[in-house]
Amino acid sequence: MILSFDLDDTLISNKFELEKTNFLQRILGIECLRKGTIDLFKELKKQKHQIYIYTTxxxxxxxxxxxxxxxxxxxxYVINQQKHQQKLRNTNIYSSKFPTVFNIDIHVDDSMGVEAEGKKYGFKTIIISETDKNWTQTILKKI
Structure with missing residues (x-):
């Protein structure tokens, strides 16, 4: 299965607990990931899922x-705003995310707007809250 993850306010934010960073990451200004991301991604890989990042x-x-x-x-695979716009340029789809066009099975996001777009355009989403302490289990149960 191909799963995609949003970045801002889903995996990256100062609103929730973060993974520990090392000296090199701090020096290079690497953005901090949400606590649990490393273990979640390793478990998903172990289960043979593909992990995409889909960010605007x-x-x-x-x-x-x-x-x-x-x-x-x-x-x-990484889908940024440029790839998203390029792929949807000649369509009549006006959605901030459209995972189906990238063969993504489920998209994980924090936005209720993306959930509404999923219902409108027929793609599956898992919406996680910044306050969900068990967000990784929420995802694992839903997939």
């Missing part, structure tokens, strides 16, 4: 991949 930010693909690599996590 303009961060470069290499920056995103390097951030996860610095935590010992390899992501399979």
């Amino acid at each position: 930010s303009h961060r470069s693909e290499s920056r995103i991949k390097w951030m996860f690599y610095s935590y010992g996590i390899a992501v399979d």
Whole structure:
């Protein structure tokens, strides 16, 4: 199964507990990941899922991949705002995310708006709250 994850306020934020960073990450200004991300991604890989990052930010693909690599996590594919816009350019779809066009089975996000888009355009979402202390279990149970 292909799972995609949003970045801002889903995996990256100062609103929830964060993974520990090392000296090199701090020096290089690597963004801090939500606590539990490393173990969750390792478990998903163990279960043979592919992990995509699907963000509406303009961060470069290499920056995103390097951030996860610095935590010992390899992501399979990165979709940023540029790739999203390019893929949807000649369609009549006006959605902030459209995982189906990238063959994504389930998209994980924090936005209720993305959940509404999923219902409208027929893609599956798992919406997690910044206050959900058991967010990784929420995801594992729903997939």
